[in-house]
Amino acid sequence: MDFLQTVRGMRDLLPDEARVLRFIEKKARHIAELYGYEEVITPVIEHYELLAAKIGEENRKRMYVFEDLGGRKVALRPEFTASIARLVATKMASSPKPIRLFSIGSLYRYDEPQLGRYREFWQANYELIGSNKPEADAEVISLTVDFLNCVGVRNHTLKINHIGILRGILEREGVSEDGQNALMQRLDKKDLSGAMIIAEEHGVSKGGLETLKDLFSIRGNDREEVTRRIGETLKDYPEAKEALRNLDEIIDLVRDGGVDAKFYFEASFARGLEYYTGIIFEVYVPELDIAVGGGGRYDNLIGIFGGGDVPAVGVALGVDRLMLAMKRQGVDAPKEQRIKALIIPVNEENISNAFKISVMLRRYNIPAEVEVMRRGLSRALSDASRRNITHVIIVGSKEISEGKVVLKNMERGIQEAIKIEDLPNKIGS
Amino acid sequence: MDFLQTVRGMRDLLPDEARVLRFIEKKARHIAELYGYEEVITPVIEHYELLAAKIGEENRKRMYVFEDLGGRKVALRPEFTASIARLVATKMASSPKPIRLFSIGSLYRYDEPQLGRYREFWQANYELIGSNKPEADAEVISLTVDFLNCVGVRNHTLKINHIGILRGILEREGVSEDGQNALMQRLDKKDLSGAMIIAEEHGVSKGGLETLKDLFSIRGNDREEVTRRIGETLKDYPEAKEALRNLDEIIDLVRDGGVDAKFYFEASFARGLEYYTGIIFEVYVPELDIAVGGGGRYDNLIGIFGGGDVPAVGVALGVDRLMLAMKRQGVDAPKEQRIKALIIPVNEENISNAFKISVMLRRYNIPAEVEVMRRGLSRALSDASRRNITHVIIVGSKEISEGKVVLKNMERGIQEAIKIEDLPNKIGS
Numbered sequence: 001m002d003f004l005q006t007v008r009g010m011r012d013l014l015p016d017e018a019r020v021l022r023f024i025e026k027k028a029r030h031i032a033e034l035y036g037y038e039e040v041i042t043p044v045i046e047h048y049e050l051l052a053a054k055i056g057e058e059n060r061k062r063m064y065v066f067e068d069l070g071g072r073k074v075a076l077r078p079e080f081t082a083s084i085a086r087l088v089a090t091k092m093a094s095s096p097k098p099i100r101l102f103s104i105g106s107l108y109r110y111d112e113p114q115l116g117r118y119r120e121f122w123q124a125n126y127e128l129i130g131s132n133k134p135e136a137d138a139e140v141i142s143l144t145v146d147f148l149n150c151v152g153v154r155n156h157t158l159k160i161n162h163i164g165i166l167r168g169i170l171e172r173e174g175v176s177e178d179g180q181n182a183l184m185q186r187l188d189k190k191d192l193s194g195a196m197i198i199a200e201e202h203g204v205s206k207g208g209l210e211t212l213k214d215l216f217s218i219r220g221n222d223r224e225e226v227t228r229r230i231g232e233t234l235k236d237y238p239e240a241k242e243a244l245r246n247l248d249e250i251i252d253l254v255r256d257g258g259v260d261a262k263f264y265f266e267a268s269f270a271r272g273l274e275y276y277t278g279i280i281f282e283v284y285v286p287e288l289d290i291a292v293g294g295g296g297r298y299d300n301l302i303g304i305f306g307g308g309d310v311p312a313v314g315v316a317l318g319v320d321r322l323m324l325a326m327k328r329q330g331v332d333a334p335k336e337q338r339i340k341a342l343i344i345p346v347n348e349e350n351i352s353n354a355f356k357i358s359v360m361l362r363r364y365n366i367p368a369e370v371e372v373m374r375r376g377l378s379r380a381l382s383d384a385s386r387r388n389i390t391h392v393i394i395v396g397s398k399e400i401s402e403g404k405v406v407l408k409n410m411e412r413g414i415q416e417a418i419k420i421e422d423l424p425n426k427i428g429s
Numbered sequence: 430m431d432f433l434q435t436v437r438g439m440r441d442l443l444p445d446e447a448r449v450l451r452f453i454e455k456k457a458r459h460i461a462e463l464y465g466y467e468e469v470i471t472p473v474i475e476h477y478e479l480l481a482a483k484i485g486e487e488n489r490k491r492m493y494v495f496e497d498l499g500g501r502k503v504a505l506r507p508e509f510t511a512s513i514a515r516l517v518a519t520k521m522a523s524s525p526k527p528i529r530l531f532s533i534g535s536l537y538r539y540d541e542p543q544l545g546r547y548r549e550f551w552q553a554n555y556e557l558i559g560s561n562k563p564e565a566d567a568e569v570i571s572l573t574v575d576f577l578n579c580v581g582v583r584n585h586t587l588k589i590n591h592i593g594i595l596r597g598i599l600e601r602e603g604v605s606e607d608g609q610n611a612l613m614q615r616l617d618k619k620d621l622s623g624a625m626i627i628a629e630e631h632g633v634s635k636g637g638l639e640t641l642k643d644l645f646s647i648r649g650n651d652r653e654e655v656t657r658r659i660g661e662t663l664k665d666y667p668e669a670k671e672a673l674r675n676l677d678e679i680i681d682l683v684r685d686g687g688v689d690a691k692f693y694f695e696a697s698f699a700r701g702l703e704y705y706t707g708i709i710f711e712v713y714v715p716e717l718d719i720a721v722g723g724g725g726r727y728d729n730l731i732g733i734f735g736g737g738d739v740p741a742v743g744v745a746l747g748v749d750r751l752m753l754a755m756k757r758q759g760v761d762a763p764k765e766q767r768i769k770a771l772i773i774p775v776n777e778e779n780i781s782n783a784f785k786i787s788v789m790l791r792r793y794n795i796p797a798e799v800e801v802m803r804r805g806l807s808r809a810l811s812d813a814s815r816r817n818i819t820h821v822i823i824v825g826s827k828e829i830s831e832g833k834v835v836l837k838n839m840e841r842g843i844q845e846a847i848k849i850e851d852l853p854n855k856i857g858s
Contacts, residue, residue, distance in 0.1 A: 006472055007474050014469055018470045021470060034794070039444060041441070046432075069491075090434070110497065133801055352682055355682050
């Protein structure tokens with residue numbers, strides 16, 4: 001029966017994995033509070049046009065698109081930013097800026113499944129809306145780094161670039177926005193020669209092609225060297241130079257602020273999403289060759305959605321990929337080893353008493369299960385020791401007649417008959 | 430631009446609503462821990478055949494069904510139980526029983542939108558798998574009641590019935606399973622005469638029709654009277670009588686256990702889902718005419734999915750509906766009024782210092798925002814007092830030259846120049 005498998009690209013998270021996902025979610029929410037980002041929850045299903053508007057060609061092809069029963073062309077969100085921009089442009093249009101918004105949930109892309117790449121995946125998403133200042137970009141970078149440190153992922157690097165550098169050159173070379181986007185799609189695929197061909201096709205001058213070629217060769221983590229070399233290539237492109245200066249200011253703030261960020265500059269780095277206008281970055285760890293997060297500045301998207309001239313910058317962290325990074329780095333979500341009681345009635349007459357005791361214990365906030373399989377005492381006990389049961393309560397007629405039960409401490413291996421009303425204190429202590 | 434609206438039936442949860450949803454989620458997880466239910470996360474997209482198998486005709490028509498890019502007929506889950514049954518039948522087939530599983534997330538049904546009924550909705554779902562004993566049913570009822578009390582919803586009633594009573598009669602009258610399901614679909618729509626017509630069409634005897642008619646008139650909260658009256662109608666139907674006895678045992682356990690459950694018995698009550706075999710129940714509050722939760726026993730579903738003879742019982746609580754019930758009852762999720770600092774640089778020279786202070790404060794776990802709009806001091810201050818900022822830190826050149834900033838306590842309205850390194854203590858206290 002094929003339908004008993006999860007659909008290709010989808011997966012189940014069993015308790016141990018679900019626990020890690022919820023641990024990351026908890027940390028994501030902690031970071032949101034620490035940075036003043038308020039949570040919003042937008043729907044998984046949105047109008048296709050909204051999601052497709054600026055998602056980029058590659059991502060557009062991989063969207064889950066269908067008609068609903070009312071004939072609407074809808075899609076499952078492949079990312080959060082379009083939905084958040086919609087929300088800000090409509091329901092929050094009159095909210096004072098800045099607006100800081102956090103979201104977490106599942107997203108859908110029809111990618112070829114591979115390690116860390118699922119067709120249903122989870123992201124924690126942060127958007128800082130209303131400011132075009134470098135301190136806003138620096139905040140998002142700081143938040144990203146704090147998030148990574150908070151979940152325990154180590155050795156992270158931020159690959160960074162400023163899309164304004166490339167757009168500044170292409171704009172001045174008269175390349176249309178479509179042409180610019182097509183070129184960036186090639187860059188996103190690491191297809192540098194493909195990008196050069198597109199530049200040529202769109203009439204970039206000989207000098208411009210030289211500049212692009214030089215630019216695309218620049219990468220490295222030596223910030224001074226990289227910015228100096230990029231600067232040299234940009235002498236004829238003032239807008240691109242301005243973009244480089246903006247990148248510089250942001251990095252300065254992050255560095256001077258003492259944020260523990262390790263940057264890798266790559267002048268040919270572009271992202272598949274088309275809405276970026278400023279810095280873009282992706283987060284990498286040595287143990288994975290796919291990014292565990294990414295973000296950037298998008299100053300026009302909210303305007304495209306009718307929200308006026310509202311600049312914004314944001315980041316999304318891939319929860320599944322962080323789970324994988326944690327696993328590879330040997331980082332585990334802490335197990336909360338808590339008290340857990342199992343109540344075993346020794347015979348059918350005591351089922352009701354066992355049930356009653358479970359109700360009572362939970363009122364004292366003590367996790368409690370009743371043995372519901374009606375197994376014999378020894379089988380129930382061996383099942384308890386297999387699992388993380390800390391206390392077993394054995395309910396037998398003799399003890400019950402004296403208002404007592406047998407309490408067995410599974411860790412210490414000792415047992416004693418005690419009064420029912422003393423159970424909470426005894427177990428809780 | 431139509432696509433800037435949420436798709437019909439979908440909605441955005443703004444921060445105040447998202448906070449309530451996450452509050453309920455937190456309580457749902459607390460209850461899961463208290464009862465020993467481990468969380469699993471299954472995908473939103475499943476094979477159509479899986480979800481459609483036993484969902485019932487009405488629900489089947491309202492599923493979001495589409496072909497993915499690989500030509501698979503898939504659907505968005507309209508409920509959790511099919512996915513959990515699949516999981517238990519496949520990946521957990523060899524896990525010792527009982528298995529207690531918790532899930533929470535969004536579900537999708539193409540219903541006519543109305544108050545409390547959205548096409549994307551949220552449920553907290555609990556399944557107790559492996560036991561056919563009444564103490565398992567009683568546990569799920571106890572859990573339901575604790576959940577409701579835990580989120581603060583009052584005056585809840587459990588409408589309850591045992592589907593085995595009706596199936597016991599229809600079985601003995603030779604009504605096919607399809608006929609039984611068709612009849613229950615009518616009952617689910619409160620269409621009693623439609624149900625009687627189906628019974629007649631499927632060859633139910635004259636005496637059988639009498640019995641059904643009598644049975645369908647029985648309802649009320651006087652348990653003794655209701656069970657006596659139901660019992661009287663069932664004299665010729667031993668299987669139905671056995672089902673009534675099972676219901677009785679479950680209610681006894683719940684009552685004797687001291688669970689705060691108020692029951693309403695309704696012999697014509699059926700649910701749209703086809704997989705039920707034992708007790709069924711729905712939760713109501715006086716302020717809403719739609720159920721805020723529902724559940725029941727399904728002993729065959731896991732077997733249908735190839736998991737062998739594994740009985741199960743479960744419940745799903747509607748998170749959106751609980752939000753509505755809370756609103757109607759004037760119950761609010763507690764706001765965690767926490768410290769929150771806003772750092773305002775008085776001029777551009779101090780942006781970097783302000784940023785640095787924000788990084789430092791967050792290291793001390795103090796929520797901090799930098800004024801990123803470069804507003805003047807008075808505008809930034811009035812924005813701070815509009816929001817829930819408790820402390821404003823004013824960063825000016827004069828104070829900075831002495832290693833100080835101005836700390837303004839927004840609640841007390843006092844301000845003083847203090848050393849930067851003293852900020853965490855001063856704010857945290």
